[in-house]
Amino acid sequence: MSHNRYDLKSLIKKYDTPLMLFDQDVFESRLGEIEAALGKVCGDFRIYYAAKAFFNTGLGKLLNKLGLYLDASSYGEIYVALKSGFDPARINYHGHNKKEEELRLALKAGVATVTVDSIEELATIQSIARDLGRVQEILIRVNPGVSVHTDEKIRTGCSDSKFGIPYERIESVFVDLKKYPNLKFVGLHCHVGSQIFETAPYLEAAQRLFDLFLKAHREGFPVRLFNLGGGFGITYKDETPFPTEELTRVASFVKEKAQKSGIQMPVLCFEPGRFLAGPSGTTLYTIGTIKEVPQRTYLSVDGGLFENPRPALYGAVYDAYVLERGPDAEKAMSYRVCGRTCESDVLIPEIKLAKARVGDHLVVSNTGAYNYSMSSNYNQYPRPAVVLLHDGKDGLLVAREEYEDLTRKDQTPDWLA
Ligand SMILES: Cc1ncc(COP(=O)(O)O)c(C=O)c1O
The missing domain is CATH 2.40.37.10 (Lyase, Ornithine Decarboxylase; Chain A, domain 1)
Structure with missing residues (x-):
């Protein structure tokens, strides 16, 4: 926080303790760092703020103003976003073990995309989308099987994880997708974990995701969204934070792969929560x-x-x-x-x-x-x-x-x- 700009004692007098201060200027400047790094390589990219980190209607208004996308991990987060006036066309509905009624509410609200976390979810979304007479855009969450050095409780992209569809199963999902006329497969997603300080896991995940991306294209799905999740580590005490300038390297890596494969550069997406909030x-x-x-x-x-x-x-x-x-x-x-x-x-x-x-x-x-x-x-x-x-x-x-x-x-x- 830019401490010297605020008189903390007066804030305590005014609001009492315990009190959490949330500095919008810090949030915006950190967003600027990510945007600057990606902007060097990508013409088109998306930052989805991970609402789970901290969210309420006021913050929803700020995110809307900043033109951010929203990564909602539950219908509750979508509900708060909608209450704040956040544009559903910029919401992605994530979440593990989503219930049918929650998916129905989200689709009715008009969320842009749903990230599918399990094979069972495909049929559920298909049936809701058909009932509503529309086609729902979806991403497939891949469990990339990438190991990272972070606490076990925030490690989500290793093979022993409840999140996503195992890497080895994805090709069969491409076949299944052809049975679902009300689903439009628009992208792939993975998230390797949280509090990550190195670039290597992102490069490894990008490599694995790109291989599937290419396979999807070959199977006749011209997917565009390439979402590498969140997880950029921050300093709590003396950790060296994730170097955001390294995102330029990750973006270049994907760009080169696309060029070599003769496909259009995908829309690179990230979902930072902790790094911003x-x-x-x-x-x-x-x-x-x-x-x-x-x-x-x-x-x-x-x-x-x-x-x-x-x-x-x-x-x-x-x-x-x-x-x-x-x-x-x-x-x-x-x-x-x-x-x-x-x-x-x-x-x-x-x-x-x-x-x-x-x-x-x-x-x-x-x-x-x-x-x-x-x-x-x-x-x-x-x-x-x-x-x-x-x-x-x-x-x-x-x-x-x-x-x-x-x-x-x-x-x-x-x-x-
Ligand atoms: C799918 C997904 N995206 C984004 C995030 C945000 O992670 P972080 O706050 O570490 O950036 C998480 C965190 O658990 C997540 O599961």
């Missing part, structure tokens, strides 16, 4: 308790597992500083930062910080992706507010939940009434 987010907490035990010092903040489950889920790491001492103060103390919920709820197992006092605030960066979107009301904590920052201005993107929100859906069976 992660560094746009910063979470502000109030430090409520500092407790020394023989082994360490626990510093407890007013958030935790309910608003950021990532450390508990897969050991995600974060960097932080004490607002009142500033980001550059000498980090003289070692702390374990924990949240308020039951379970051990450790947000940062060990971090050096400037000496903190109760009532100070902790600034945790890179919290924009998969934090709020994976939050819950565990222990019945209301979710924090999210504030959008842009050009020195701040405005609510999501209001802080109230206690009434916690019982909004509760019902009383008649024998308890």
Whole structure:
């Protein structure tokens, strides 16, 4: 976040803590990096923002304004997008194990494309499209069987994965497709995983996808969309981020292959979520308790597992500083930062910080992706507010939940009434 442009203490006074800030200017500049790298090689490319990283109606409006496409992994994400006025002609419906009624709602809403994740889905979409009297454009999600060095829980393109159709089965799908007159096969998709720092997995996936792309053309399907998914890694603590300029290399690789094969350069598509949303987010907490035990010092903040489950889920790491001492103060103390919920709820197992006092605030960066979107009301904590920052201005993107929100859906069976 461009910290120096905002007075974090006034934002805390205005909105209270825990508070997530989402910096639109960071989001736009990171999008610009990807666009610049691809623009060097591709005349036509598409960036689908992966809504799962962080999404709401305000963000939908911003994405629409920026001309982005949307990668929706559930009908719920499509619903939010439509509520925000997002153009369905720029939505791709992804998702594993989609239900018939969800597909029907998506097709009725007019989503541009559906990425087919299983062989069973083909017949379901065919039947809905026929009922609706239309032809639905589809992509086939291929499991490319590419191994990447990332946490097992966010590795999705290796052969042992529930996502996509195994590489070896795709050619038989081309044959099946001929039985489905209401499906128009327009592209291939794969996603190798998340938090990826090297170019090699993308090149490997591009090679495998291109071979199928060519086979599809030979089978009489002039497919155009070549979607390599998301996954660009970001810095949480000291990781070297995915070098976006390398996307030029990936694009050139595909272009050369197309030229050599005598087919038109496909429309290269990517689906970044974390890369755009992660560094746009910063979470502000109030430090409520500092407790020394023989082994360490626990510093407890007013958030935790309910608003950021990532450390508990897969050991995600974060960097932080004490607002009142500033980001550059000498980090003289070692702390374990924990949240308020039951379970051990450790947000940062060990971090050096400037000496903190109760009532100070902790600034945790890179919290924009998969934090709020994976939050819950565990222990019945209301979710924090999210504030959008842009050009020195701040405005609510999501209001802080109230206690009434916690019982909004509760019902009383008649024998308890
Ligand atoms: C199909 C697909 N596309 C895109 C993404 C976004 O990944 P990331 O946020 O790492 O860019 C994911 C993440 O799980 C995904 O499954």
